[in-house]
Amino acid sequence: MSATFSAEIGPIKGFTLKCVHGATKHHFDTFIKAQTFLQAEKDEHGGTGHLAECGDEFCEAMLMSIEAVEEDPSPAVRVSYHNARHLLDLLGYGHETSVVGGSDTAENFLGRVLVALAVNPADAGVPATSSKNAGSPEMIHCGRREGYSEDHLEALREVANFAASRGRAVQWC
Numbered sequence: 001m002s003a004t005f006s007a008e009i010g011p012i013k014g015f016t017l018k019c020v021h022g023a024t025k026h027h028f029d030t031f032i033k034a035q036t037f038l039q040a041e042k043d044e045h046g047g048t049g050h051l052a053e054c055g056d057e058f059c060e061a062m063l064m065s066i067e068a069v070e071e072d073p074s075p076a077v078r079v080s081y082h083n084a085r086h087l088l089d090l091l092g093y094g095h096e097t098s099v100v101g102g103s104d105t106a107e108n109f110l111g112r113v114l115v116a117l118a119v120n121p122a123d124a125g126v127p128a129t130s131s132k133n134a135g136s137p138e139m140i141h142c143g144r145r146e147g148y149s150e151d152h153l154e155a156l157r158e159v160a161n162f163a164a165s166r167g168r169a170v171q172w173c
């Protein structure tokens with residue numbers, strides 16, 4: 001499970017098709033055109049998985065989905081839920097927001113990133129540990145590498161600058 005920080009979605013220039021591995025080279029001006037194309041392929045071939053370009057057997061058996069293509073796609077920072085919680089804590093959002101979804105204006109978000117970069121000492125990292133109580137399975141607590149926080153705060157600063165320059169909010173979900 002992961003969470004992604006990015007600018008909110010911007011203007012759409014068209015639509016493409018995608019499997020879990022990524023988008024195909026198809027391009028449609030409108031959602032309806034993409035949908036009509038998929039329906040025709042489904043009628044003719046009994047499915048749409050053959051359109052996938054990844055060569056994965058699993059995808060060949062699945063249906064393709066339609067994805068919007070942005071004119072000006074945002075940089076994105078994708079992290080585990082656990083690390084998203086850590087970053088939101090560093091940004092001072094504490095528990096006022098959920099890792100599952102939240103947003104703020106680019107200016108507020110950028111201000112918090114700059115404060116977090118200024119006040120947090122270098123991240124020394126956290127080693128992975130495990131614990132086990134009698135009768136329950138062993139729990140592995142994933143660690144965090146040294147320098148993780150600084151690197152990710154810098155990446156979040158890029159997201160915030162991008163969002164601010166386009167008048168878009170920053171979101172995480």
Ligand SMILES: [Zn+2]
Pocket residue numbers: 019020021022052053054055056059
């Ligand atoms: Zn695929």
